[in-house]
Amino acid sequence: xxxxxxxxxxxxxxxxxxxxxxxxxxxxxxxxxxxxxxxxxxxxxxxxxxxxxxxxxxxxxxxxxxxxxxxxxxxxxxxxxxxxxxxxxxxxxxxxxxxxxxxxxxxxxxxxxxxxxxxxxxxxxxxxxxxxxxxxxxxxxxxxxxxxxxxxxxxxxxxxxxxxxxxxxxxxxxxxxxxxxxxxxxxxxxxxxxxxxxxxxxxxxxxxxxxxxxxxxxxxxxxxxxxxxxxxxxx
Amino acid sequence: xxxxxxxxxxxxxxxxxxxxxxxxxxxxxxxxxxxxxxxxxxxxxxxxxxxxxxxxxxxxxxxxxxxxxxxxxxxxxxxxxxxxxxxxxxxxxxxxxxxxxxxxxxxxxxxxxxxxxxxxxxxxxxxxxxxxxxxxxxxxxxxxxxxxxxxxxxxxxxxxxxxxxxxxxxxxxxxxxxxxxxxxxxxxxxxxxxxxxxxxxxxxxxxxxxxxxxxxxxxxxxxxxxxxxxxxxxxxxxxxxxxxxxxxxxxxxxxxxxxxxxxxxxxxxxxxxxxxxxx
Numbered sequence: 001x002x003x004x005x006x007x008x009x010x011x012x013x014x015x016x017x018x019x020x021x022x023x024x025x026x027x028x029x030x031x032x033x034x035x036x037x038x039x040x041x042x043x044x045x046x047x048x049x050x051x052x053x054x055x056x057x058x059x060x061x062x063x064x065x066x067x068x069x070x071x072x073x074x075x076x077x078x079x080x081x082x083x084x085x086x087x088x089x090x091x092x093x094x095x096x097x098x099x100x101x102x103x104x105x106x107x108x109x110x111x112x113x114x115x116x117x118x119x120x121x122x123x124x125x126x127x128x129x130x131x132x133x134x135x136x137x138x139x140x141x142x143x144x145x146x147x148x149x150x151x152x153x154x155x156x157x158x159x160x161x162x163x164x165x166x167x168x169x170x171x172x173x174x175x176x177x178x179x180x181x182x183x184x185x186x187x188x189x190x191x192x193x194x195x196x197x198x199x200x201x202x203x204x205x206x207x208x209x210x211x212x213x214x215x216x217x218x219x220x221x222x223x224x225x226x227x228x229x230x231x232x233x234x235x
Numbered sequence: 236x237x238x239x240x241x242x243x244x245x246x247x248x249x250x251x252x253x254x255x256x257x258x259x260x261x262x263x264x265x266x267x268x269x270x271x272x273x274x275x276x277x278x279x280x281x282x283x284x285x286x287x288x289x290x291x292x293x294x295x296x297x298x299x300x301x302x303x304x305x306x307x308x309x310x311x312x313x314x315x316x317x318x319x320x321x322x323x324x325x326x327x328x329x330x331x332x333x334x335x336x337x338x339x340x341x342x343x344x345x346x347x348x349x350x351x352x353x354x355x356x357x358x359x360x361x362x363x364x365x366x367x368x369x370x371x372x373x374x375x376x377x378x379x380x381x382x383x384x385x386x387x388x389x390x391x392x393x394x395x396x397x398x399x400x401x402x403x404x405x406x407x408x409x410x411x412x413x414x415x416x417x418x419x420x421x422x423x424x425x426x427x428x429x430x431x432x433x434x435x436x437x438x439x440x441x442x443x444x445x446x447x448x449x450x451x452x453x454x455x456x457x458x459x460x461x462x463x464x465x466x467x468x469x470x471x472x473x474x475x476x477x478x479x480x481x482x483x484x485x486x487x488x489x490x491x492x493x494x495x496x497x498x499x500x501x502x503x504x505x506x507x508x509x510x511x512x513x514x
Contacts, residue, residue: 017319053400075402082400093268093393094444094453103390106401111386139448141500159401 006031006163006195007052011061014051021047024061025220029197031162034189036210036226037199043217045199049165052197053080065163078107081156085168086145089152095140097132097151098123104158126154129192130184146177150184157188164188166198170205178202185209244360245473251362251370252465252483255426255435258374258419260461261381263440264454265412268392273323274311275416276433277330281307282421283354283429284333287340290351297369297421300354304417307333312410357428357480359469366425373422377415388412389450426465427480438487439464445491445498464490 007029015021021044029035037045050056051063054070054077062069068076081104101123102115109115127133130150135143143151149169156164169185170178186209188194200206206213206226213229215222222229240246266275285303289296307329314325341351353361362370381388390398391408399405416436423432443456468483475482 055396055399077400077402080400082397084394084396088396089394090268094448094450095393096449099449100393103393103397104401106386106390106398106403109386111383141448155397 004031005029006033006066007197008064009048009052009061010064012051012058012063013060014047014056014058020059021218022051022058022216023218025216027214027220027223029163029195032189032193032195034195034209034211035197036206036213037197037216038201038206038213038229039216039221045216046167048216049082049167049197049199052163052165053077053082078159079162081159081161081164083149083152083156083164083166083169086149086172089148091148092141096136097127097138097140097143098136100140100151101126101155101158104155107159122158123154126158127151129157129187130154144177145173146180149173149177149181153184153188157192162195164194164196166196166200168199168201170200170202178204181205182208244362247362247364247367248359248469248479249466251359251367251426252469253462254367254370254374255419255423256439256461256463256465256483257458258377259423259432259435260439260443260457261378261454262416262419263436263438263461264443264450264457265388265392266416266436267440267444269412271322271413271416272433272437273330274326274413275420275436277311277326277333278304278307278413278417279420279424279429279432280330280337281333282417282424284337284340286354286424287337287351290348291340291344296351296354297366300421300424301418303333304421305414308413308417309410312413316406316409353428354424355429356478357424357426357431357483359426359472359479359483362425370422370426373418377419380411380415384408384411392450427483431480431484434484434487435461438484438491442487442491442494445494445500448500460490460494461487 005028009025009027012025013020013023025048037048039045047056051058054063057071065076065080070076104126105115105119124133124136127136130153132147132150132154135147140148140151166185170181173181182205185196185198189196189209207230210226213222213224213226214220222232266272282300282304285300286296288303289299311322311325311329314320315322318325387403387408390401390403391405395405420432423435427435439461440453440457442460443453446456447453464487465483468486469479471477471486472479472482
């Protein structure tokens with residue numbers, strides 16, 4: 001029996017004024033899949049994440065998340081959590097770890113609802129999942145690159161997402177931090193049963209975590225299992 | 236010193252210093268974190284061009300300054316968001332164009348106007364009751380907007396893509412912030428002048444950044460430093476008979492020096508903590 005589909009990308013062409021980044025891309029992702037998106041720089045990987053999140057409207061085609069279009073149903077966006085590339089984050093932003101995780105509650109709280117004890121408990125639980133609860137009151141600025149990523153993952157998890165999108169989660173990290181992020185993402189896929197789509201160039205990350213690999217070079221040029229991908233790379 | 240409190244105009248100046256010092260320092264936190272200080276300078280130029288036109292036409296300078304600065308905000312914002320220009324370049328264009336307009340309007344005047352040059356260099360001692368009312372109103376509106384929108388501004392300052400993915404309409408937040416900036420700059424022109432208003436936005440927030448790791452605390456400290464620095468600067472300008480705008484900014488600069496020297500962040504990295512904003 002075929003697994004239930006979470007995400008459908010149907011004939012999507014998307015880009016920016018004067019530039020087509022994705023052309024006629026088709027694939028679907030089932031619940032609890034661990035999918036890596038690979039491809040050259042400028043090949044359309046980050047654009048694909050934006051289209052999936054509903055932040056960029058496709059010029060052609062549709063993206064359905066739980067059978068709904070995110071362009072029409074903005075509320076559904078809160079079911080998708082996103083972790084940006086580390087280089088996009090100001091590493092010296094004045095915030096404590098708990099403040100960063102609390103940001104993930106925005107979809108629920110909006111501008112004016114108060115943070116309750118239950119929310120504070122969820123902040124602790126989200127940090128426990130990434131093994132950072134003991135540092136809850138520490139400044140974000142004091143953390144290593146890997147610890148910062150884990151805090152940002154906790155921020156993403158607090159909204160109880162169905163789909164987690166990661167943009168180059170291990171880029172710019174030292175080897176130890178790369179291993180800790182790999183383990184965290186593996187736990188999320190296996191223990192938390194989250195559907196995870198990660199854009200990555202990291203071959204170790206790919207080999208040790210991804211069940212399926214999608215290669216984007218403006219068009220979709222490969223869609224298969226991780227072992228098939230490496231087999232083809234060797235050939 | 237006792238003389239200082241005997242004159243009504245000095246009380247007005249003191250009130251204006253506290254209002255503008257606090258207001259600019261609150262907004263300044265986001266200006267610093269988002270690397271928008273050049274946009275602040277550009278908006279101030281736009282406002283001054285409006286004030287110059289108002290003097291040429293004989294109409295209300297605050298309202299014309301406000302109109303020009305809001306137009307400037309929207310032009311900067313639209314050309315950076317909808318065109319292919321970065322914010323720095325689009326600000327640079329309108330910065331130069333509005334300065335040229337200001338020079339043109341001044342050149343068209345038949346006589347030298349000292350009041351207009353008060354807007355260029357600041358003259359807090361000339362603040363009238365009407366000016367004070369205008370500043371209070373703008374201060375109230377801007378502070379209320381910042382408090383209500385605090386979570387959205389916080390998320391926007393931290394990371395725009397994550398904020399957008401969480402449902403925040405970041406483009407609207409950006410335009411709203413620039414508009415609040417324009418309102419505050421226009422309200423500040425008479426106090427510190429067009430040339431120094433950017434320093435007013437940047438220095439207290441940068442000083443506060445040296446002392447804390449929390450955004451909320453950074454705002455509180457920035458507001459306190461901005462208000463105290465403005466009051467001390469005003470009193471010093473009275474005692475030593477020096478220009479008030481310059482005096483206030485120099486006191487704010489001294490505060491920054493002290494905050495940097497005694498920053499707890501020095502224990503974790505080099506002098507002055509990390510780089511703020513601009514990502």
